[in-house]
Amino acid sequence: MADTFSLQRVLETFRSSLTENKEVYIKYYIAGWKELVSFMNSLGNVFSFISKDVICKIQILENFLSGENGSHYVTIQSMVKFELENELVDLTKRGSHPESGCRTLLRLHRALRWLELFLERLRTSAEDSKTSVMCSDAYSESLAQHHPWLIRKAVGVAFCALPGRDTFFNVMNAGDQVQVVALLGESLPLISEVYQITEDLYAKNNLLELP
Numbered sequence: 001m002a003d004t005f006s007l008q009r010v011l012e013t014f015r016s017s018l019t020e021n022k023e024v025y026i027k028y029y030i031a032g033w034k035e036l037v038s039f040m041n042s043l044g045n046v047f048s049f050i051s052k053d054v055i056c057k058i059q060i061l062e063n064f065l066s067g068e069n070g071s072h073y074v075t076i077q078s079m080v081k082f083e084l085e086n087e088l089v090d091l092t093k094r095g096s097h098p099e100s101g102c103r104t105l106l107r108l109h110r111a112l113r114w115l116e117l118f119l120e121r122l123r124t125s126a127e128d129s130k131t132s133v134m135c136s137d138a139y140s141e142s143l144a145q146h147h148p149w150l151i152r153k154a155v156g157v158a159f160c161a162l163p164g165r166d167t168f169f170n171v172m173n174a175g176d177q178v179q180v181v182a183l184l185g186e187s188l189p190l191i192s193e194v195y196q197i198t199e200d201l202y203a204k205n206n207l208l209e210l211p
C-alpha cells in the first residue's frame with residue numbers, strides 16, 4: 001500500500017480481482033479496501049472508528065488466506081463453498097463461528113454498495129454539491145439499513161466532517177475534474193460488476209442476512 005491514495009490504483013485492484021471466469025479474488029478485493037482505508041485515514045481522526053472496523057475485517061480475511069486452509073480462500077466463490085460444506089458459518093444466529101469469512105466479507109460487500117452509490121453521485125454531481133449529503137444519501141440507501149441507531153448517529157457526525165467536493169477530487173490524484181469524472185465512469189462499472197457477482201453468489205446461497 002503506497003502512501004498517497006489514487007483512484008487509479010483502486011480501479012486497478014478491483015479490475016485485478018476478477019478472474020477469467022468471473023470469480024472474485026479475495027486478495028485483490030482486500031487490496032482495494034486497503035486503498036480506501038488509506039484514503040479514509042487521510043481525512044482525519046473522526047473516521048478512525050470506521051477504518052478500525054474495516055482493518056479488523058481485512059485482517060480476519062487475511063488470516064484465513066494465509067492460514068492452513070488458505071487455498072480455499074483464493075476466491076469468494078471457493079470460500080463460500082468451503083465454509084458451507086464444512087459448516088463453518090453461523091447461518092441464523094451467532095454461535096461457534098462468529099467470524100466466518102462469509103459473514104466478514106458480507107460486511108465489506110454491503111459497504112461496497114455504499115461506495116458504488118456514493119461515487120455515482122460524486123461523478124454526476126454539480127460543482128456546488130455537498131459531499132456530506134451525497135455520502136449520507138448513499139448511506140441511507142445501503143449500509144444504514146444494516147446498522148443500529150447508535151452507529152447511524154456516529155456515522156452522521158462523521159459525515160459532517162467530510163471535506164468538500166474539490167478536496168475529494170484532488171485527493172483522488174487523477175488529474176483535473178474532467179479526468180476524475182472520466183475515471184469514475186470507468187471505475188464504476190467494475191465496482192458494480194464485483195458487487196453484483198458477490199450479491200448473486202450470496203443470494204443463491206441464502207447468505208445475505210448472516211448474523
Ligand code: 1Q0
Pocket residue numbers: 007010036037039040043047049050053054107108111114115135139143151155162172211
Ligand atoms: C469517506 C467517508 C467514509 C464514509 C463511510 C461510510 C460508511 C460508514 C460505515 C460505518 C461503520 C461503522 C463502524 C462499525 C460498524 C460495524 O458494526 C459494521 C458491522 O460489522 P459487525 O462485525 O458489527 O457485524 N461494520 C460495517 O458495516 C462495515 C463498514 C465498512 C465501512 C467502510 C467505509 C469505507 C469507506 C471508504 C472510503 C471511501 C472513500 C470514497 C472516495 C474514494 C474514491 C475512490
